[in-house]
Amino acid sequence: MYRSLEYGDTARVIKPTDPVEYRLGTVTDVDYSTPHTTYARRYTLRFPKGDERTYPAAKVRRATRADDRAALEAALTSACVALRFACRIAHDYDADLSSGTASLLRRVVDLASLRLGLTLDPANPAWPQHTRNQDGGGR
Structure with a gap:
């Protein structure tokens, strides 16, 4: 309708x-x-x-703020996937570039966790998990 x-x-x-x-x-x-x-x-x-x-x-x-959250989760997940592949390539290319890329990946993972309650696993970032509160409930 x-x-x-x-x-x-x-x-x-x-x-x-x-x-x-x-x-x-x-x-x-x-x-x-x-x-x-x-x-x-x-x-x-x-x-x-x-x-x-x-x-x-x-x-x-x-559109609502919930749409914004979904877009942010998708963008940060995509960024994490791209940075993971960049880390693998940089490892063989240049040690300084490798450590800088790994640091950037860690920052993206921390930002997603702290600000959105989203757990991105750098080894498998395509499957984000929502962090849980101490009582076991979602954020």
């Missing part, structure tokens, strides 16, 4: 073209095709830095 975005909803531009559009925006205006319809024609989004931009409804999708 179609449900248009409303004032205060959070949304994201489907195909961002600049750094501002990658951010989560808040709907500040909805332009309907006729006064008595629920189908939106355009949305005006306000981005965190205060920029306001208007987009056709087809170029905007509903």
